Amino acid sequence: MVIKGIGASPGIAIGKILVLENTEMIIEKRENSDVEKELVKLSDAVEISKAELQNVKEKVKNELGEEESEIFGAHLLVLDDPEFIGEAENKIKNESVNAEYALDSVKEMFVSIFESMDNDYMRERAADIKDVTNRVLRHILGIKVVDLSSLDEEVILVANDLTPSDTAVMDKSKVLGFLTNIGGRTSHTAIMARTLEIAAIVGLNDITEKANDGEFVIFDGDKGEVIINPTQLEIDLYTEKKKAFEIDKKSLELLKGKQSITIDGRVVELAGNIGTPNDVEGLIKNDAEGVGLYRTEFLYMDSNELPSEEVQFEAYRAVLEGMNGKPIVIRTLDIGGDKKLSYFEMDEEMNPFLGYRAIRLCLDRTDIFKTQLRALYRASMFGKLRIMFPMISSLEELLSAKKVCEDVKHELEKEGVAYSDDVEIGMMIEIPSAAVISDILAKHVDFFSIGTNDLIQYTCAVDRMNQKISYLYNQFNPAVLRLIRLVIKNAHAEGKWVGMCGESAGDQKMIPILLGFGLDEFSMSPISILRARRLINSVSKSDMEKLSEDILALSTAEEIESYMDNFIANR
Ligand code: PEP
Ligand code: MG
Numbered sequence: 001m002v003i004k005g006i007g008a009s010p011g012i013a014i015g016k017i018l019v020l021e022n023t024e025m026i027i028e029k030r031e032n033s034d035v036e037k038e039l040v041k042l043s044d045a046v047e048i049s050k051a052e053l054q055n056v057k058e059k060v061k062n063e064l065g066e067e068e069s070e071i072f073g074a075h076l077l078v079l080d081d082p083e084f085i086g087e088a089e090n091k092i093k094n095e096s097v098n099a100e101y102a103l104d105s106v107k108e109m110f111v112s113i114f115e116s117m118d119n120d121y122m123r124e125r126a127a128d129i130k131d132v133t134n135r136v137l138r139h140i141l142g143i144k145v146v147d148l149s150s151l152d153e154e155v156i157l158v159a160n161d162l163t164p165s166d167t168a169v170m171d172k173s174k175v176l177g178f179l180t181n182i183g184g185r186t187s188h189t190a191i192m193a194r195t196l197e198i199a200a201i202v203g204l205n206d207i208t209e210k211a212n213d214g215e216f217v218i219f220d221g222d223k224g225e226v227i228i229n230p231t232q233l234e235i236d237l238y239t240e241k242k243k244a245f246e247i248d249k250k251s252l253e254l255l256k257g258k259q260s261i262t263i264d265g266r267v268v269e270l271a272g273n274i275g276t277p278n279d280v281e282g283l284i285k286n287d288a289e290g291v292g293l294y295r296t297e298f299l300y301m302d303s304n305e306l307p308s309e310e311v312q313f314e315a316y317r318a319v320l321e322g323m324n325g326k327p328i329v330i331r332t333l334d335i336g337g338d339k340k341l342s343y344f345e346m347d348e349e350m351n352p353f354l355g356y357r358a359i360r361l362c363l364d365r366t367d368i369f370k371t372q373l374r375a376l377y378r379a380s381m382f383g384k385l386r387i388m389f390p391m392i393s394s395l396e397e398l399l400s401a402k403k404v405c406e407d408v409k410h411e412l413e414k415e416g417v418a419y420s421d422d423v424e425i426g427m428m429i430e431i432p433s434a435a436v437i438s439d440i441l442a443k444h445v446d447f448f449s450i451g452t453n454d455l456i457q458y459t460c461a462v463d464r465m466n467q468k469i470s471y472l473y474n475q476f477n478p479a480v481l482r483l484i485r486l487v488i489k490n491a492h493a494e495g496k497w498v499g500m501c502g503e504s505a506g507d508q509k510m511i512p513i514l515l516g517f518g519l520d521e522f523s524m525s526p527i528s529i530l531r532a533r534r535l536i537n538s539v540s541k542s543d544m545e546k547l548s549e550d551i552l553a554l555s556t557a558e559e560i561e562s563y564m565d566n567f568i569a570n571r
Contacts, residue, residue, distance in 0.1 A: 003204060005179070006470070007224035008190035010527065011199030012242035013177030014218045014235065017211045017228075018155035020146055020166070025137055030098040038092045042085070042099040045139035049132070050079050052147060059149045060169060071304060074125075075132040084110065084129075100140045107133040124305045127342050151175070156219070158211045162189045168302055172196060177219060179207050179226060184473065186453035186464055186503050188338065193221075194525030195279050201226060203467055252530035256287040260533045262515065266541035270532055271329070271523040273501055276302070277315050280322035282526040287533075290327040292449060292523020293388075293501035294319060296372070297334050300341055306368060312375035320383025327384045329426065329449060329499070329523070332372055332401075334358040334390035338465055353463065358391035363400050373408040377419035386424040388449055393431040395440055401427075402444070430454035430502070435483040442494035449523070450487055452502025456480050475504045476557040476564070485517045485552070492518060499523055509564040511535055516548025538571070 053072050061069035078084055084106065091102035107129060114126035138145050148157075148166055151174040159166075160181045167189075175198055183189050183202030193200035199221035211217065211228055218238040219226040227234055260270045271292030272283040276299070283291065299307050299315055307315075320328050335341060336357020349355040362369035376387055389401045402425060412419050429435050430451030438448065452475055457464040459480050462472040474480075484500075491498045499521030504510040506524025511532055514522065522532060547567065554560050 001227070003207065003210065003226045003228070005201040005204035005207070005224045005226065006184055006190075007220070007222045008183070008185055008187075008202045009178075009193035009196075009198060009200040009525075010222040010245070011177070011197070012218070012220055012238055012245050013156055013199040014238055014242065015154055015156045015176045015216070017158050017213060017215045017217050018146065018151070019208055019211055019213050020148075020157060020159035020162075021144055021208070025100075025134070025141060025143065027100050027104045027137070028098075029101045031096060033092070033096050033098045035093055035096055038097075038099040038102070039089060041140055042088060042092065042103060042136075045099070045136045046079055046085060048139050049136045050076060052135070052145070053079070053132075056147060056149050056169065071128070074128045074304075075135075078129055078132045079136070100137055103133060103137060103140070107137075121305070124343050127304055148175075156217055158207055160208055161187075162192070167192050167196065172198070177221065178202075179204055179211070179217075179219065181205055181208055182465070182467065184464055184467070184470055191273070191503075191525065192275065194527050195273070195275060195282060197282065197527050203470065205467065252534060255530045255533045255537070258533065258537070260289065260536050262536055262539055262541045262544070264540040264542055266515070268515070268519065268536060269327075269499070269521040270529050270536075271327075271499070271501075271521055272526040272529060273523050274319070274526075277318035277322065279526070280319055283323065286526040286529045288323075288326075288526055288529055290329075290384075290521075290523075291319065291323060292329050292499050292505075292521055294328065294330045295334065296331060297339050300333060300335060300344075301339065303343075305343055306341075306371070309371045309375045309378075312372060313378050316376055316379035316385075317382045320379055320385060323383060325383055327386055329386040329388050329501070330376060331388045331390050331428070332359070332376075333362055333368065336361060353457065359389050359397055359401055360391065363397065363404070366404055369401075369404055370408055370411075373405055374412065377405075377408060377412055377423065378417060380420035380423045381418055384422075385420065386426055386447065388426045388428060388447075390428050390451070391431060391454075392427045392429075392441070393433045395437065395444070398427055398441060398444055428454075428501070429487050430458070432459050432483060435487050438487045438490040439493065442491045442496050445496060447497045447499060447521075448487060448491050449499040449501045449521075450484055450505075450519075452480070452484070452500060452504040455483065455502065459483060474557040474561075475507065475510060476560040478552070478555065478557065478560065481513065481552065481560070484514070485548070488517045488519060497521065506532055508532075508535055509561065509568060512539060512544050512564070512567060513548045513551055515539065515541060516544035516546070516551075 053076050057069045057072035088103045088106045110129050111126045114122050148170040151171050154174050154176050156177045157175055158179045178193050178200040180189055180202045181204055190202050201219055201224050215228055217228050218230050261267045269289050271290040272288035273293040274291055275295050337353045392398050424446035426445050426447035428451040429448050456473055460472055460477055462469050488498045497520040500519055501523040505522040506528030551560050
């Protein structure tokens, strides 16, 4: 039986399933428990957890460095603290309650004390306590804890979803693919899979129910098709497909070092999207001509506290230096919506995607914004930096953000700290209001980068994470295409360049249309770059202009997509 999902990262994966359970922990109180037995349960679970943490800590230290491993050291400290575990033991002894209930109550007590403290450092410790006690609780309850950092064999991960920390610690050499229940092409798990060049399918609804540990599975990350327990015939077919995929990948190597130029001489820039400095390796491997989007929020999400100016400076410098003078667009903090920080309390909102997020948060919390801008300007000495603001919806916001940049530059000047005076300032066009007034905004920036992931969701009022209405989330919607064309026209009229860093920029069916509209820079998952170059090198700009006019004369997304299907099939 073929199960259909959303193809999120290309590649054919063939292997054994490992299900990451996301089982809810149900903690019940049992009075009159056998005290001795409960004490043993607790101490066994603590010992297993300690051994695991020690292992992970060593591994992360060797692979990612001392600093990255410190979080696990902090977890070990919690388990070694007699006040903490001792308190749970006392509760078992004094109240004859079960181990998980005792530990959970002590956790709640400590977490609420730490969270109420007027000190960032202490508040972060609350997150450590939660994390580490949950690990012990899972052991007491017998819920499987998979240690992604030390997998014994190659696996295909099946999960409801994967978190950034799952992917950070995961042993990539052992993970052949991801299959998840939730997500769409532009959800962060999908983007992560493409960055890591791991085949993936998302939005499979209930794959965690259908799949079992150890079962054999094959899937096509491009088509979004999964077969559990395939027949020999199916295995042979997929093995052939896998070979063809590898051969095609090899042939793309020949395009390395070549220009991205149409046959009639239009040169464009093919850049990559990244989430961490480690991704630079993938960019170089795929011959990226720059970075069109560095999503700095991962620096904040992979941490237990707001990253300091120094930590940020080092990360930005690593990317600028790593790319050897090629242009680097670094986007300022885009948190909120589906991207949360465990240590930064945000109010519950009815519509988080329309809420307190990204530039709105930064303009409100200028302390956070300034720390980032200081790090950016300091790093500007080490390469060609372009700063970009996310989620701008009006001229006022753009001017306010630019004003904070000016303030930061003055501060640095006063302190005698060097920064480059050649930093371009740009903004994302991902909100329809910004697209509509792009003629006004273009006068105040050096460049635009169109964020189709959000532009589609806001233009069509369709949540990009909601599977039920994903049929409405379509890059070929004529309204979206008209906005894209308008933005490019308005920017060019002001002599400004336009890039695109939403997922559409790397889509084979979108690239011809975007070339026709005159897009200057395409920024995509590194894995898509050489394929995009092959396409661009094989068409003429003037033909693509005609194609894009034909496209704009069509009335529905369906007509446009089938026009593009034909175009690609007949090449
Ligand atoms: C976008 O919205 O298109 C974009 C590139 O940003 P993100 O996917 O991080 O929201
Ligand atoms: Mg966005």
